[in-house]
Amino acid sequence: MKSFSDALKDGSVKLRDYVERAAQTGALDDRLFAVDLSKADAVDAAEFFDRTELVKNLETLVRQVLRRVSQGSGNAVYLLDTVMGGGKSHTLVYLYLLFQKRPLANSRPELREILRDEELGGVPDAEVVVFDGMNADPSLPFEEQPNIARFFKDGGGKDDVARSIEAVGKPVVFLVDEVLAYLAKRKEMWVSDLAFIRTLAEAVADTANSVFVATVPSDTSNQEGYKRLVAAFKEIKRKADLIHPQNPGEDFARIARKQIFKWVDGREAKEAAEWAHRMLEREGYAVDEKRYAECYPFHPMLIKVFTERFAVYENFQKTRDALKLLAWICARSKSLPYPFIGPGDVDLDERYLRDALTSANTFEIKNLSEIVSTDILPAKDDKRRALTALYLYSLYPKEEQRGLDRRDLFEALLPENGSASDLERLVKDYIRQEALYLEENKENGRFYFKEEVVIRALVRREAENIGDVTQELVKVVEEFSKEFGGHVSAALDSSEVYPEKLNLVFAPLNTQGEHAAEEYADKRGFFGVDSRSANAVVVVYPSEDAGVAEFEWALKQNIAVEVLKKRFKGKKHVLERLNEIGEEVRAEITAKFCSTYTSLLLYKDREKKHWRVQPRENTLQAYAEAVKQTLMEKQKAYFDPSKVNLELLFERLLGERSEVRVEDAYENIARSSTIPYLPRSVFAETLRLAVQNSIVGLADASQPTRLIHNLSGRGDGLLILSRERKAAIEQEEMTTATVEGSQGVESGGENKAPGQQKDVKGQGEPKSALRVKLTVSATALKKEDVRPVTILLEYAENAWRISREKDGDAFVEVKLSGNEGSARFKAVMDKVGKVKSFIEAFANAFEGEDHKLTLSVNLREDLAKQVEEKMAGRMKLAREEV
Ligand SMILES: Nc1ncnc2c1ncn2[C@@H]1O[C@H](COP(=O)(O)OP(=O)(O)OP(=O)(O)O)[C@@H](O)[C@H]1O
Ligand SMILES: [Mg+2]
Numbered sequence: 037m038k039s040f041s042d043a044l045k046d047g048s049v050k051l052r053d054y055v056e057r058a059a060q061t062g063a064l065d066d067r068l069f070a071v072d073l074s075k076a077d078a079v080d081a082a083e084f085f086d087r088t089e090l091v092k093n094l095e096t097l098v099r100q101v102l103r104r105v106s107q108g109s110g111n112a113v114y115l116l117d118t119v120m121g122g123g124k125s126h127t128l129v130y131l132y133l134l135f136q137k138r139p140l141a142n143s144r145p146e147l148r149e150i151l152r153d154e155e156l157g158g159v160p161d162a163e164v165v166v167f168d169g170m171n172a173d174p175s176l177p178f179e180e181q182p183n184i185a186r187f188f189k190d191g192g193g194k195d196d197v198a199r200s201i202e203a204v205g206k207p208v209v210f211l212v213d214e215v216l217a218y219l220a221k222r223k224e225m226w227v228s229d230l231a232f233i234r235t236l237a238e239a240v241a242d243t244a245n246s247v248f249v250a251t252v253p254s255d256t257s258n259q260e261g262y263k264r265l266v267a268a269f270k271e272i273k274r275k276a277d278l279i280h281p282q283n284p285g286e287d288f289a290r291i292a293r294k295q296i297f298k299w300v301d302g303r304e305a306k307e308a309a310e311w312a313h314r315m316l317e318r319e320g321y322a323v324d325e326k327r328y329a330e331c332y333p334f335h336p337m338l339i340k341v342f343t344e345r346f347a348v349y350e351n352f353q354k355t356r357d358a359l360k361l362l363a364w365i366c367a368r369s370k371s372l373p374y375p376f377i378g379p380g381d382v383d384l385d386e387r388y389l390r391d392a393l394t395s396a397n398t399f400e401i402k403n404l405s406e407i408v409s410t411d412i413l414p415a416k417d418d419k420r421r422a423l424t425a426l427y428l429y430s431l432y433p434k435e436e437q438r439g440l441d442r443r444d445l446f447e448a449l450l451p452e453n454g455s456a457s458d459l460e461r462l463v464k465d466y467i468r469q470e471a472l473y474l475e476e477n478k479e480n481g482r483f484y485f486k487e488e489v490v491i492r493a494l495v496r497r498e499a500e501n502i503g504d505v506t507q508e509l510v511k512v513v514e515e516f517s518k519e520f521g522g523h524v525s526a527a528l529d530s531s532e533v534y535p536e537k538l539n540l541v542f543a544p545l546n547t548q549g550e551h552a553a554e555e556y557a558d559k560r561g562f563f564g565v566d567s568r569s570a571n572a573v574v575v576v577y578p579s580e581d582a583g584v585a586e587f588e589w590a591l592k593q594n595i596a597v598e599v600l601k602k603r604f605k606g607k608k609h610v611l612e613r614l615n616e617i618g619e620e621v622r623a624e625i626t627a628k629f630c631s632t633y634t635s636l637l638l639y640k641d642r643e644k645k646h647w648r649v650q651p652r653e654n655t656l657q658a659y660a661e662a663v664k665q666t667l668m669e670k671q672k673a674y675f676d677p678s679k680v681n682l683e684l685l686f687e688r689l690l691g692e693r694s695e696v697r698v699e700d701a702y703e704n705i706a707r708s709s710t711i712p713y714l715p716r717s718v719f720a721e722t723l724r725l726a727v728q729n730s731i732v733g734l735a736d737a738s739q740p741t742r743l744i745h746n747l748s749g750r751g752d753g754l755l756i757l758s759r760e761r762k763a764a765i766e767q768e769e770m771t772t773a774t775v776e777g778s779q780g781v782e783s784g785g786e787n788k789a790p791g792q793q794k795d796v797k798g799q800g801e802p803k804s805a806l807r808v809k810l811t812v813s814a815t816a817l818k819k820e821d822v823r824p825v826t827i828l829l830e831y832a833e834n835a836w837r838i839s840r841e842k843d844g845d846a847f848v849e850v851k852l853s854g855n856e857g858s859a860r861f862k863a864v865m866d867k868v869g870k871v872k873s874f875i876e877a878f879a880n881a882f883e884g885e886d887h888k889l890t891l892s893v894n895l896r897e898d899l900a901k902q903v904e905e906k907m908a909g910r911m912k913l914a915r916e917e918v
Contacts, residue, residue, distance in 0.1 A: 037311050037452065038304070040333050040372040048304035049333055051366060052087075055296055059367040064388070069295075069356045071125040073213040074168035079129065081137045085144050089294040091287040093279055094127055099150060101131060101247050105207040106160045108245035113237050113272050116251045116279050123355055124251035128166075128211045131249060135162045135209055162207040169218030178218075178229040178236075187236065197239035201246050210240060212250035216261045234268045241272055257350060285343040288355065289331045292339070292362050305332035308375040315450045321443060328376070334362070335378035337448045341428050348433060351398045364389055379428045380421030380449050384408050399431050401487050407473045411485065415466075421449055422463055426474070430485040439477065439484025467492060491600075491613045495621075498596035505545070505591040512591075512629050513542050519660035523675050523715035531560055535569040535706035536716035536830075538673050540663070542633060543577040545584050550646050553577040553637045563639040569706045571713045574667070575637040579648070587628035593621045627654035636663070639709040640672055673713040677721040685711065685722065686732050686756070694761040695735070698723070698754045723756070733762025741765055753902045828903075835899040847894050 043049045051059070058064040088094075097114060104110045116124045134141050141147050142158045151158060165183050172181055179188040187200040201208050215233065219226040233250075240248040252265050293300055309328035316323040327336045342358035352358075368383040384390050394404035412423045425448040430438045440448060445463070446456035463483050467474050472493040473485045510528045517526035517540075526540040533539050547556045553575055557563055562573045578584050597618040604610040631654055636647045647670065651662040667673040674680045688711050689701045705714055714722060726732045727745065735741045735755045743765055744754070757765070836848045893900050 037375055038308070039374055040369060040377060043301075043304055043333065043375070044370060047299075048301040049297055050299040052296060052298050055363050055367050058363065059370055064360065064364060064367070066360070069359050071123060071129055072168070072171070073125055073128050073132065073166055073211060074171040076129045076132045076136075076166070079133065081133045081140055084129065084133060085140070085147075087295050088126070088130055089287075089291045090146055091290060092283075093287075094130065095150070097127065097249075097279065098131070098134065098147075099154060101209065101249070102150070102154050102156060102159070104247045105162050105209065105245055106154070106156055112241040112243070112247055113269065114247070114249040114279060115266070115269055116249065117254045124253065125213055128213050128249065128251065131209065132164055132166065132211055134159055135164045160207065162209050163204050164209045164211065167210070167212045167215075169212075169214030169216065172218050174218065174221035177222075177225065178232040184236070187239075188232070192232065192235065194235050194238045194242065197235060198242040201239060201243050208240075208243075208246040210236065210246070210248040210250075212248070215250060215265060216253065216256060216258055219261060219265075220258065230264065230268050234272070237269060238272050255354070284347075285339065286330065288343050288358065289334060289336070289339045291355065292334065292359060293331075295359050296363050296366050297333075300332065302329075305329045308332050311375060312450055315452070316447060319443075319446060319456050321447065323447075331376075333375065333377055335376035335381075335448070335450075337425075337444070338362075338365075338377060338379045338382075338428075341379055341431075345429070345432050346398075349398055349400070351395075357392070361389065361392055374450065376450065378421075378425065378448055378450070380425035382424055382428060384412055384424060384427070393428070393431070400433070403487065404431075407485050407487075411471050411473050418449075418451065418454075418459075419462055419466060422459060423466070423474070425449060426463070426483050427485055435484075436477065436480065437482075439482035441481040441483070445483065469496075491610060492617055494600060495593055495596045495614070495617055498599055499589065499592040502592040502595050505588055505595070508591040508595055509542075509545065512625060516629070516656050516660065519656050520664075523718060533562070533569045533573055535572050535703070537572065538667075538675075538713060538715055539569070539573045541573060541575050543575055545578060545588060545632075548578045548582065548584055549580040550635070550637070553635065553646070554644060557637055557644070563644060563709075567707070568703065570639045571709050571711070572706045573638070574672075576633045576649075576663075577635050577637060578632045579635045582632040582634060583628065584632060587625070587632045590621055590624045590628050594618065594625060597621060626656055630654040630656070630659040636666065638672060640670075642709055671712050673715075674722075675715065675718055677714075677718055677725055680712070680714065680718075680722050682722065682726045682729065682731050686726055690732070690756065690758050694758045695741075695755045698756055701756055730759070730762075732759065733757035733765070735765065753898065832893065832903050835893075835895055835903050848892070 038046075038048070040049070044051070054065055054068055090098075097116075100110050100114070104112060116127055134147075138159045138161070142151070147159075167181060167183060178184060179192060187197050190196050190200055212233070219229060222229050237248045237250070240246045250269075252262060252269075254262055256262050306329050309325045309332065312328045313323050313325045324336070330336075331339050342361070346352045346358065347354055364386070365377060365382050368386050368389070369377050369381055372381055374381065382389060382393070384393065390405065390408060392398075394408055396402050396404065408427065412420065412427055415423050422445060425445060426439055429440045429444075429448075432438050442456045442460040445459055449459065451459065463474070464476070467476060467483070467490075472489045473487075474483060475486050475490045475492070476483050506528070513526055513528045517524065520526060520540075523537060524540055525534050525537040526542065528542045529544050530539075530541055533541075541560070541562070543553055543556045547553055556577070557573075557575050561567060562575065563570045567573075578587075597614050601611060601614050601618075604614065630651050634649050636649060638645055638647070647666055649659070649662045649666050651658040664675055668675070668679065689704060690696055702716060702719055705711060705719060723732075723734070727734050733756070734744050735757055736744055736753070741755065741757075743757075743762065832848045893903055895903070
C-alpha cells in the first residue's frame with residue numbers, strides 16, 4: 037500500500053502549483069474557479085486548455101461546432117444544460133479560446149486528434165461574438181447590446197439579421213451565457229428581449245455555417261424563466277436538443293483530478309484500486325474497482341459527497357464550490373498515510389474547510405459548527421476519521437438517508453486493520469459514552485449526526501449531576517435477592533443479620549478489595565467472637581479489579597432516565613426513546629453488577645476467607661447460581677438438603693452428647709464456622725431426612741423422653757438424639773408398652789402423667805389447641821434493650837408460624853405503650869420485620885423514657901410454653917389462661 041503522501045514524494049501524483057502554494061501559504065486563489073465569459077480575454081489560454089478535461093459532452097460539442105463552421109453541416113443552435121460536472125461557462129470559454137487562440141489550439145495534442153478526425157488542417161477562421169447576461173448592461177434592450185447591435189442595424193426581421201451575419205464574410209460563433217440573469221433584470225421588457233434573442237438564433241440557423249451556443253441552466257431557482265427560454269428556442273429549425281451532462285458523477289471526478297493534479301500515474305491508480313479491492317474483499321464486500329482507479333487519488337465516496345449529496349443544496353455552487361473544497365482538502369492532505377483521500381480525511385480543524393462545511397446558509401442547519409466542535413474535533417485518529425466521514429454523509433436534506441451504515445463506513449475508511457464490526461463498535465461506544473449529536477437510525481443501521489442533542493446525550497448530561505447511587509444499588513440487590521428465594525437474605529450495607537437465613541451482605545461500592553472488605557466486616561462485627569451468626573454471613577464486595585466507576589455510571593444513568601421521564605411527561609417520542617435507553621442501561625447495570633460484586637468474604641474454620649464468584653454469563657440468575665455453587669462446592673453452605681452429608685453434620689452437631697435441643701443445634705449452625713451453614717428451612721428438611729434414615733432420633737421434651745417420628749413444622753423444642761440414645765429409648769418404650777398392654781393399666785407408669793399419655797396417642801394429628809394468653813411486659817425500652825426484644829419477636833414469630841399451620845386462630849399481638857403522649861402499636865406477626873423496625877425507631881425516639889412492651893400470645897399450649905420459656909430468662913412476664 038502506497039500512501040498519498042508517499043505517492044506525492046515519489047512523483048506518482050503531482051499537485052498543481054496553486055494547490056502547492058495553498059498548502060504552503062494557507063491561502064487559495066479563488067479566482068481560479070470563477071469562469072466568466074465576458075473576461076475570457078484575460079484568461080491564460082495555455083493554462084486553461086491544460087486544466088480542461090475533455091469530457092464527453094464538451095468533446096462532442098467541439099466536434100459539432102467545428103463541422104458546422106467548416107462544412108455548414110449539422111445543427112446551428114446548441115442549448116447547454118449542465119448540472120454537475122461540465123460547466124456551462126467553462127464550455128463557452130473553451131469555444132471562445134478555440135477560435136481566438138487558433139495557433140495555440142492547433143498545437144494541443146487532444147485538439148490535433150479531433151482536427152485529424154474531422155479532416156481539418158486546423159481550427160477554421162471564425163468571428164466570435166459573446167453575450168454574457170451577467171455582465172450585460174440591463175438598461176439596454178438585447179438588440180442594442182454592444183456586441184449584438186450591428187446584426188440588427190439593417191432591420192430586426194430574421195432575414196435582415198441573417199444577411200447581416202453573412203455580411204461578416206466568415207462564420208460567426210455566437211456564445212450566449214446567463215440569458216436568464218439578464219432577462220430577470222429587464223423587468224417587463226423581457227418579452228421583447230427574448231423575442232430578439234430568438235430571432236438571432238433563427239437567423240443563425242438560416243446562415244450557411246454560423247453557430248449559436250447558449251446556456252440554459254435547468255438547476256436555476258427561476259424554473260419559470262427556464263421553461264420560457266427553452267420554449268422560445270423550441271421551434272427553431274435545425275435546433276439542437278438540450279445538451280445534458282451524461283454522467284455528472286464520472287465527469288466531476290475527472291474534472292476535479294484535472295483541475296487539482298498536474299499528473300496522476302495510471303499504474304499507481306490501478307494498484308491503489310486493487311488495494312481497495314483487497315480491503316473490501318476482506319469483509320466480503322463487493323467493489324467497483326474501475327471507479328476507484330478513475331477517481332484516484334480521490335476516494336469515490338468523497339466524490340459522491342459532492343455529486344450526489346451537496347449538489348442537492350441550492351446554495352451549494354455545484355462544481356465550483358466542490359472544486360474549491362477538494363483543492364483545499366488536497367492541500368491539507370500532503371502527509372496523508374492512506375492511498376485514497378476519503379471522506380474521513382477532511383480536516384475539519386482547518387478554518388476554510390470548517391466554515392464551508394458548517395455553513396448554515398448552504399446546509400440549512402444552524403448549529404453545524406457546534407456539532408463539529410463538540411462531537412468531532414475532540415476525537416482523535418480512527419475515531420476522528422469515522423466521525424468526519426459520518427458528518428459529511430449527514431449533510432443531506434432527507435433525514436432517513438443521512439449518515440452511513442457499517443458497510444459504507446468501512447468502505448469510506450478502508451482501514452488496514454480492524455473489521456467493519458470493530459468500526460461499528462467504536463461508533464456505538466461513542467454514541468453511548470460521549471456524543472451529543474451522533475445517533476443510530478435503528479431502521480436502516482445508519483449512524484448520523486442530528487440537529488438536536490440526542491436523548492442519549494441528555495441522559496448522560498443529567499447523570500453527571502447525580503451524586504449518590506445507594507438507593508439505586510439497593511434496588512438492584514433487592515432484584516437479585518428474588519433470584520435466591522426465601523433461604524437467602526441479600527441486602528446492601530445491612531447490619532441486620534437473620535440467623536435462620538444465609539445473609540449476603542453487599543458491601544458499599546467503595547469497599548473494594550480484600551483489605552477494605554475485612555475492615556468493613558470488622559466494623560460491622562460480623563465475624564467477631566461474640567457474633568451469634570458468624571456462619572450465616574457472607575460479605576459480597578467488589579474485587580480489586582472491578583470496574584466500579586463504570587457500574588456507578590450505569591446506575592447514575594438509570595436515575596437520570598427516571599428524572600427525564602418525569603420531565604418529558606406527555607412527549608411520546610421522547611418517552612419511547614427514554615424507555616429504550618432505560619432498558620439498555622438496566623441490562624448494563626445487571627451485567628456490571630455481576631462483574632463487579634465478584635468477591636465473597638466469609639468465615640470458615642475460624643478464618644476469614646476470600647472467594648471469587650464466576651458467573652457463566654452476566655445475568656442475575658447465572659450470578660445467583662454461581663454464588664450458590666461456590667458456597668456449596670467449598671462446603672460453606674447448602675441449599676439443597678439432599679446434598680448434605682447427614683452423618684457428618686449430625687456427628688458434629690451432637691459431638692460427645694447423646695442429645696441436643698433442635699434449637700441449640702440450629703444456633704450452633706448459625707454460629708460455628710466449622711460446620712456448613714444451612715438456612716433454617718433447609719435444616720428442618722435435613723433433620724427430617726436424618727430421622728427418616730435413622731441417623732438420629734427425635735424426641736419431644738416430655739419426661740420421660742418419648743420418641744417422635746413425624747417431624748412437622750420446624751421442630752422447635754424438640755431434641756435430637758444420637759443413634760445410641762434413640763436405640764436405648766426404643767428399647768425402653770417397647771418394655772413399657774408390653775407392661776401397659778398386659779396389665780391393662782389406665783394411667784401411665786411411674787413417670788407419666790395422664791395428659792401426656794393422651795398426647796402420645798394423638799401424635800402427628802392436629803388436635804384441638806389449648807390456648808394461653810401470655811402477656812410479657814418489658815419496661816424501660818432503651819436502645820440496648822431492643823436487641824433482646826427483637827430476638828423475642830423472632831421466637832414468637834416462629835411459634836406463631838408453626839401454630840398457624842395447624843390452627844388459623846393463632847396470633848401474637850404486639851402492643852407498645854408508654855407514658856402519656858406515646859404511641860400504641862399493634863400488628864400481627866407476619867409483619868414481624870416491620871414490628872421490629874418500629875420498636876427500634878421507637879426506642880431511638882423515646883430513649884431513656886419508661887415504656888412497656890406487651891405481647892399477647894394465643895397459641896397452642898406447647899408453643900406458647902416455649903415462647904414463655906424463652907422470654908422468662910430475659911424479661912418479667914405475666915400469664916393469663918383463657
Ligand atoms: N471540462 C472541464 N474541465 C475542467 N474544469 C471544468 C470543466 N468544466 C467545468 N470546469 C470547472 O468547473 C467549475 C464550474 O464550471 P462553470 O463555471 O463553467 O459552471 P457553470 O455551469 O457555468 O455554473 P453556473 O451555472 O454557476 O454559471 C469551474 O471552476 C470550471 O473551471
Ligand atoms: Mg456559468
